[in-house]
Amino acid sequence: MSIQLLEKGKERKKRALSASEDSGKRSVTNNTGEHSNEQESDKLRNEVGRLRGLIRQKDDEISRLNDQNLHFLNSAAHDLRNPLGVIQMYCEFMQTEPGESVDESLREFISVITSTGRQMQGIINNMLDYSKMESGSIGLEMIPVEMDHLLSKAILVSTKKAASHNITLVNDSAETGMVLTIDGHRIEQAVNNLIDNAIKFSKPGSTVRISSDMADNGFYVIVRDEGQGIPEADHHKLFKPFSKTRVLPLNGDSRTGLGLALVKTIVEKHNGSVGFESETGKGSEFYFWLPV
Numbered sequence: 001m002s003i004q005l006l007e008k009g010k011e012r013k014k015r016a017l018s019a020s021e022d023s024g025k026r027s028v029t030n031n032t033g034e035h036s037n038e039q040e041s042d043k044l045r046n047e048v049g050r051l052r053g054l055i056r057q058k059d060d061e062i063s064r065l066n067d068q069n070l071h072f073l074n075s076a077a078h079d080l081r082n083p084l085g086v087i088q089m090y091c092e093f094m095q096t097e098p099g100e101s102v103d104e105s106l107r108e109f110i111s112v113i114t115s116t117g118r119q120m121q122g123i124i125n126n127m128l129d130y131s132k133m134e135s136g137s138i139g140l141e142m143i144p145v146e147m148d149h150l151l152s153k154a155i156l157v158s159t160k161k162a163a164s165h166n167i168t169l170v171n172d173s174a175e176t177g178m179v180l181t182i183d184g185h186r187i188e189q190a191v192n193n194l195i196d197n198a199i200k201f202s203k204p205g206s207t208v209r210i211s212s213d214m215a216d217n218g219f220y221v222i223v224r225d226e227g228q229g230i231p232e233a234d235h236h237k238l239f240k241p242f243s244k245t246r247v248l249p250l251n252g253d254s255r256t257g258l259g260l261a262l263v264k265t266i267v268e269k270h271n272g273s274v275g276f277e278s279e280t281g282k283g284s285e286f287y288f289w290l291p292v
Contacts, residue, residue, distance in 0.1 A: 081124050088117040122196075126258045129189070130241065133265050140183040140269055147178045147212065147219060154191040155210055158199070166204040169195065172211035178219055180290055182270055187290070190266045191221055193259045194286050198225035201247060201284070214292075218272070222287040229280040239264040239274060263288065 091114040094107075132138045155171050162169045191210075198208040206226040213220040230238070234245035241261040264274045267288040278284035
């Protein structure tokens with residue numbers, strides 16, 4: 001009996017030692033696995049940190065280059081505006097000078113120079129306004145503005161240019177009586193830029209329609225032309241500064257790619273949004289929305 005008990009005791013010790021060894025092995029294995037996981041986590045954290053550093057570096061570089069571009073744009077526009085103003089002043093003086101000191105053919109040349117000068121002045125103004133608004137060097141003068149009157153005024157300003165290209169402007173806006181707190185000068189500029197863009201890409205004898213609509217808790221301004229339309233492959237370029245589509249102006253006007261970009265900047269400064277619809281051969285519709 002005592003021998004059997006002794007044997008059973010030895011067997012229990014053997015099983016206990018075996019279990020202890022297995023437990024030790026599992027502990028070592030677990031510790032090794034945990035250590036390996038910690039190493040992988042450290043590597044991952046280091047890689048994430050490195051990538052974040054690269055992203056910050058690239059962001060800083062892009063911001064610096066953008067500031068340089070805006071500074072150059074602003075400086076170039078300022079440098080061009082003054083001499084251009086002098087040329088325009090003398091041309092206008094020669095056109096209004098009484099008497100026969102300037103013959104008719106020369107007057108026509110002067111008229112072309114004056115017209116081209118005004119066009120260049122518009123381009124320079126867009127350059128200055130875009131650079132200033134993007135850099136935040138000018139703010140908005142927010143006052144209550146009656147939108148029906150603003151649209152009528154903007155259309156009147158663009159009527160002469162449209163007529164010179166044999167294009168008719170039609171005001172399809174219904175009287176809304178809507179009053180928005182906006183920078184009236186800037187929003188009128190945005191409307192004129194949309195109309196100017198429509199005129200630029202419209203064929204003689206066509207019509208550009210301007211309308212408004214109250215929807216989506218806001219106020220829409222829509223400019224519709226009967227022009228060439230914009231290929232779908234170029235849609236992503238619209239509203240981006242200095243981007244140009246493959247569609248060329250039909251009236252010989254130049255294009256800088258800043259007109260629509262300035263519209264977007266102005267509208268977004270008012271917490272609004274811009275958009276368009278276009279189909280090749282069927283014209284385009286550009287619009288912006290302002291919150292009420």
